[in-house]
Amino acid sequence: MSPIYRKILGIYLLVLVLGISLSTLIYTNGSAVFDSTGSLVEEDIPQLTAISRLRVAIMQQKPVLYEYYATTDRAVFLRKFELIQRDVETGLHPIQGVIADKELYEQISKKNDWINKLAEKLDITLNTSPIDWDLARELLVEVSDTENRITPDIDALVELNHQHVQHSGMLAQDKTQLMIRLVIVFSIVIFLIAIFIGYYINAYIAETAERRRLAMFAERNPNPVLRLNWDGGVNYSNPASQTLIEQLGLNQVAELLPKDFSVRLQALRASNRDTCNLEFSLHERVFECLIHTLTDLHSYHVYLEDVTENKQAQQKLLHQAYHDDLTGLPNRRRLSEIFQTVTAGDSQANMAIILLRVDRIKRVLESQGYGASDHLLRALAERLNELMQDSKNSHGLSYLFRLEGATFGMLLPELDSAHQLGLLAERLQASMRDPLQVNTQEFFFTLSIGASIYPLDGRDLENLIRNAEAAVNRVRATGGNAFQCYTQDMNARAQRWLDLENGLRRALQRNEMALYFQPQASISAAQIIGVEALLRWRREDQQFISPVEFIPLAEESGLIIPIGEWVLRTACLQAISWQKTGMGKLVMAVNISARQFQHPGFVGLVGQILKETGLEPQYLELEITESVVMHDVEQTIATLNALRELQVKLSIDDFGTGYSSLSYLKRFPIHKLKVDQSFVRNMTRDANDVAIIKSVIALGQSLNLQVIAEGVETLEQLALLKQFGCDEVQGYLYSRPVPPAEFEQWLHAVTEESFTGTKH
Ligand code: C2E
Ligand code: MG
Ligand code: MG
Numbered sequence: 001m002s003p004i005y006r007k008i009l010g011i012y013l014l015v016l017v018l019g020i021s022l023s024t025l026i027y028t029n030g031s032a033v034f035d036s037t038g039s040l041v042e043e044d045i046p047q048l049t050a051i052s053r054l055r056v057a058i059m060q061q062k063p064v065l066y067e068y069y070a071t072t073d074r075a076v077f078l079r080k081f082e083l084i085q086r087d088v089e090t091g092l093h094p095i096q097g098v099i100a101d102k103e104l105y106e107q108i109s110k111k112n113d114w115i116n117k118l119a120e121k122l123d124i125t126l127n128t129s130p131i132d133w134d135l136a137r138e139l140l141v142e143v144s145d146t147e148n149r150i151t152p153d154i155d156a157l158v159e160l161n162h163q164h165v166q167h168s169g170m171l172a173q174d175k176t177q178l179m180i181r182l183v184i185v186f187s188i189v190i191f192l193i194a195i196f197i198g199y200y201i202n203a204y205i206a207e208t209a210e211r212r213r214l215a216m217f218a219e220r221n222p223n224p225v226l227r228l229n230w231d232g233g234v235n236y237s238n239p240a241s242q243t244l245i246e247q248l249g250l251n252q253v254a255e256l257l258p259k260d261f262s263v264r265l266q267a268l269r270a271s272n273r274d275t276c277n278l279e280f281s282l283h284e285r286v287f288e289c290l291i292h293t294l295t296d297l298h299s300y301h302v303y304l305e306d307v308t309e310n311k312q313a314q315q316k317l318l319h320q321a322y323h324d325d326l327t328g329l330p331n332r333r334r335l336s337e338i339f340q341t342v343t344a345g346d347s348q349a350n351m352a353i354i355l356l357r358v359d360r361i362k363r364v365l366e367s368q369g370y371g372a373s374d375h376l377l378r379a380l381a382e383r384l385n386e387l388m389q390d391s392k393n394s395h396g397l398s399y400l401f402r403l404e405g406a407t408f409g410m411l412l413p414e415l416d417s418a419h420q421l422g423l424l425a426e427r428l429q430a431s432m433r434d435p436l437q438v439n440t441q442e443f444f445f446t447l448s449i450g451a452s453i454y455p456l457d458g459r460d461l462e463n464l465i466r467n468a469e470a471a472v473n474r475v476r477a478t479g480g481n482a483f484q485c486y487t488q489d490m491n492a493r494a495q496r497w498l499d500l501e502n503g504l505r506r507a508l509q510r511n512e513m514a515l516y517f518q519p520q521a522s523i524s525a526a527q528i529i530g531v532e533a534l535l536r537w538r539r540e541d542q543q544f545i546s547p548v549e550f551i552p553l554a555e556e557s558g559l560i561i562p563i564g565e566w567v568l569r570t571a572c573l574q575a576i577s578w579q580k581t582g583m584g585k586l587v588m589a590v591n592i593s594a595r596q597f598q599h600p601g602f603v604g605l606v607g608q609i610l611k612e613t614g615l616e617p618q619y620l621e622l623e624i625t626e627s628v629v630m631h632d633v634e635q636t637i638a639t640l641n642a643l644r645e646l647q648v649k650l651s652i653d654d655f656g657t658g659y660s661s662l663s664y665l666k667r668f669p670i671h672k673l674k675v676d677q678s679f680v681r682n683m684t685r686d687a688n689d690v691a692i693i694k695s696v697i698a699l700g701q702s703l704n705l706q707v708i709a710e711g712v713e714t715l716e717q718l719a720l721l722k723q724f725g726c727d728e729v730q731g732y733l734y735s736r737p738v739p740p741a742e743f744e745q746w747l748h749a750v751t752e753e754s755f756t757g758t759k760h
Helices: 003-071 074-098 102-127 133-220 239-248 261-270 308-322 332-344 361-368 371-395 418-430 461-477 489-507 547-557 560-580 594-598 602-613 626-630 633-645 662-667 677-681 687-702 715-724 740-753 755-759
Strands: 225-229 234-237 275-282 285-294 299-306 350-358 399-404 407-415 436-438 441-443 447-454 482-485 513-522 527-538 587-592 620-625 649-655 672-675 706-710 728-730
Touching: 003 074, 003 102, 003 133, 074 102, 102 133, 225 239, 239 299, 261 275, 261 285, 285 308, 308 332, 332 350, 332 399, 332 407, 332 461, 350 418, 350 461, 361 371, 361 626, 371 399, 371 407, 371 418, 371 436, 407 418, 407 461, 418 447, 418 482, 447 461, 461 482, 489 547, 513 560, 513 740, 527 547, 527 560, 527 728, 527 740, 547 560, 560 587, 560 594, 560 602, 560 620, 587 649, 594 602, 594 626, 594 633, 602 620, 602 633, 620 626, 626 633, 626 649, 633 649, 633 662, 672 677, 672 687, 677 687, 677 706, 687 706, 687 715
Parallel strands: 447 482, 527 587, 587 620, 620 649, 649 672, 672 706, 706 728
Antiparallel strands: 225 234, 225 299, 275 285, 285 299, 350 407, 350 447, 399 407, 436 441, 513 527, 513 728
16 A cells, blocks of 8 residues: 555544544534423423413402402302412412522412412301401401512522523524634634645655656567566566567567476576576577566566667677778777787697788879778778689688788697798789789789797787888888798897887988989980989998988988988089089989978978078979879979979989879879880890880870980980980989099099090
8 A cells, every 4th residue: 555545544533533523523512402492492482381371360450359249149259269279270280390599489379379279268157147347358358468568479480480481582692603603613623624635636646657657668568578486487578579579470479488488497496696688589689688586576577678780789889999991801809809819729739820012002092092901901801802712621720800000910729830831921922913902993912921929039919010011011022022021130120110210310410421423314415414422321430331221211200301401402502513613514413302302391391491692593404203292293283383483404303113194194294204214224135125115215205295214324224215215314324423522533433534435
């Protein structure tokens, strides 16, 4: 029973008790009023009537006696007197029983008897001859006196009666007033109770409504809710259960529960727990089931929830956490997990971490825009994955990962021999023979592959990856497209890298940098028309460091900005100095790296240096590599235009190695293409290189650009280039890059000997 219901019942009982008490009180008081009014009607009023009749009857005796005295008519007298006496009797009779004052009654009675006696004496006197008239008169006087004495007694009787009536009236009035008060009090109490009852009934109604709403909880619940009896039979199922049954094409509610449900119930009952959670699959959906034991009610509540979507989302999140978004391959975190699982086991097997980096991919990305990189990496991942699947049987278990950018990783947990690694690397390289398709274009790639072996090259994953990376870097440093295992001297190389960076920071202040110069010759005019400034770094220990080694380092560390500025200024100063010393007006070609070119202050710097040094702009040529110009083409064109406005010359270095789009090339305000030396190197042997050189020359001609071939070492190469219509050449055939003084001597020598005569 709810508290509110209990309160209402209490109030009801209170009202009942009050009602009964009030009724009893009203009844007793009402009876008292009834009694007093009853005595008034039944006793007091008849008494008053009787007293009046008595008074009249007594007063009538005297006139009848006087009439008898006057007429002496005895017959009339006797008849009248007898009637009067009867009236007196009837008057006295009712008073006799009820008048409290007996004395008063007896006095009246005695006085009346006396009058009767006097009347008898008068009768005798009047009937005795001779009539004694004196005696008769005396008797009549006596009657008058007696009558006069009776009157106060009757008045006293009336007074008594009056007092009795008044008393009864007062009593009835008091009782009636009491009843009225009681009724008023009761009404007030009832009114107050009604307010309380109203309040509690309101609360009760609200509570009932809330209960009804709560009862709707199961009914409206979108998830199945069941109530089972102690044996596991279904007592109740909400509408959502029915809907689910229909959706799943089941027949009855019990089929919604897992097959081993009764066993679970028994286990739950055996345990001391109230609830139990379980998860099960039904018709390709996953359900979560909460069983709640209600021991007091000998039943169970079962709540089912379809968590299929949650599970899928969880699995997706899990997959995302362990896989690379772009390629769908497992990521570094997954690699780390697998590595830990493998190393935690008892296996004594060797393991290998292989890193694969795609060579020259940056150039493709820069030329095709970064949107293409996604396609490319996906295609690459697919290719590698296929290969891994195919090679599973021949090379044992292996896992493929994407680590970052264009770097993929492999984990071979059961490595038998280094030979096995070599074979896999070969297969990997072979898989790159077919081109990869990006944006309807096909690209050929090669892979730089490095491997480290567990536990030989490291016991933890970080070390192994770092060492494999060192191996990859070594492969890349030697031109890429090869496989290399990590060897202990790799650390020394890394140390050297750090060493170089530190040295490079101080190189300018310590005057360790110098410019060497290599001549550029015009084939048709048979004369030296320009010179390329090539940077040299001679360290404290007199060791020469190749720009191939330190320029990328300077790029990466940002040191290229001050170094590049120094190169540009020194080269311009050199050019002007040679002009002044009568060495002719040679075009000074200066190499500009990507970071320098993209630096916002670059154009301003060029203008400033030209102004500072006084070199006419047409004698300065900036060499920019193909990959630099293809990165952010619009910005490049803007920068190139700004440089053109300065009237400096612009050439594209290492042309042919990148992927310049012809349409862009047309828009670049450039003067010269520098055929990359790798084509020149093999041109006497490789028909492909010849074809490339020829097409570059043809392209130059069609775009009205000069074409210079670099790396020309032999006369044979020179002859062929001349034959193909190449405008200019540069290479060891003429001179290696040399310090300025040496270059001056060389130039003097060739001009004196007549350039053409000596070399051709
Ligand atoms: P690059 O601009 O293509 O320079 C040509 C490279 O080929 C130079 O190497 C040069 O010594 C070498 N070379 C010239 N003729 C021949 C030849 O007949 N046979 C062979 N085998 N090699 C020849 P170097 O001086 O080692 O410079 C390498 C690269 O370093 C340059 O390639 C250039 O990209 C970069 N570099 C050099 N100096 C600077 C510089 O001041 N600033 C920037 N940003 N890069 C520079
Ligand atoms: Mg160059
Ligand atoms: Mg070059």
